[in-house]
Amino acid sequence: MKNKLIMASALLLSCAIAVAQEVAYEEYTLDNGLHVILHQDNTAPIVTTSVMYHVGAKDEDPERTGFAHFFEHLLFEGTKNVEKGKWMEIVSSNGGSNNANTTDDRTYYYEVFPSNNLQLGLWLESERMLHPIIEQSGVDTQNEVVKEEKRLRVDNSPYGRFIENIKIHLFKKHPYKGTTIGKMAHLDAATLEEFMAFNKKFYVPNNAVLVVAGDFEVGTAKKMINDYFADIPRGEDIIRNFPKEDPITEQINAKAYDPNIQIPATMIAYRTPGFKDREALVLDMISTYLSDGPSSKLYKKMVDEQKQALQVGALPFTQEDYGMYIVFALPVGETGLAELTAEMEEEIAKVRTDLISENDFQKIQNKLENRFVNSNSSVEGIASSLARYYMLYGDTSLINKEIDAYRSITREEIKEVANKYLKPNQRVVLEYLPEEKPTN
Structure with missing residues (x-):
């Protein structure tokens, strides 16, 4: 009887959690291919604007590894309308916070603002997508930032290379055999034209999803999204055809x-x-x-x-x-x-x-x-x-x-x-x- 009561309680708890955690959202796609997801939650006066691009370390030229992670940093450098080095200042001075992260599969940027600054969050992400300034001075600056990150998190970190050493043995064909942070020699050798081509290929609306979550009015958000993102040109379709791994049959x-x-x-x-x-x-x-x-x-x-x-x-x-x-x-x-x-x-x-x-x-x-x-x-x-x-x-x-x-x-x-x-x-x-x- 005791076990039955425990199981019944667990079932009731699961049902209660499922109901309480139901996430309501609306999604649609702009003509340029940008997918939009809206989640309205007016319980607290904050709003998150985020963009995920379907680009990670696996999408890189094997002789130019580290590009996706590099762009995680580079696209904070500045835009046509955001002065170089001022991105973080704009966010913090308006009561917000922001960050980004990269994996082998995707890159994610986001801002969290008081809800009265939704327009600022959307404008910043549209600037990143439409008007990034990719120039040699910014590349040189971020190259040093990435090198320092690698020294801190990989080269001088205890057990910092264990994932790298696992991957090279588990993967022989698929680009997962590389590291997300890449090889510094590849970044040093890359030309400005190569960085610009990478941006043009992957950081486009049809390779991205925009999410707005938090305290906002849906109609107002949709109008802002249309104003800031609808005219961004669609990029070329991205075709992925990565090699398959052979089974491992011996230790x-x-x-x-x-x-x-x-x-x-x-x-x-x-x-x-x-x-x-x-x-x-x-x-x-x-x-x-x-x-x-x-x-x-x-x-x-x-x-x-x-x-x-x-x-x-x-x-x-x-x-x-x-x-x-x-x-x-x-x-x-x-x-x-x-x-x-x-x-x-x-x-x-x-x-x-x-x-x-x-x-x-x-x-x-x-x-x-x-x-x-x-x-x-x-x-x-x-x-x-x-x-x-x-x-x-x-x-x-x-x-x-x-x-x-x-x-x-x-x-x-x-x-x-x-x-x-x-x-x-x-x-x-x-x-x-x-x-x-x-x-x-």
């Missing part, structure tokens, strides 16, 4: 060295489906089961009980075309990396061969419910989700429906997907080691 053993660490790590990585595939959701659940928090299987076993690992975790690194599933551990004392790898494989093998318990299954569902609530708890988060679901998944309605897909996954499906993708002969095992010091 790949590799080593990498990092001068910024003292404690080594072992990493097991698998190539997985892109995030539009239902199986990517299942792998996300497996990651939650194995390593999300102190109560997860790997943490309880290897950190708490057996005292073998200083840290253990799993990363479902999902992308548009393929994903990566990475499990890692850092040893304690004299524990060897091979021993940690064997212990992690033992827990992964259990997911391949046995059904997880009903109790553990419910814990996963509860965590996913909580993550869903948090992702839609602010207009800024909602704007990002709306842009992502439209641009990368091709289905804006997933902002309300994806949680139902998670709920529909069964314990049997978890076992089936683990057995399909998480086999020893389909993985990379990377020893991530402190850089060897030369001996005198």
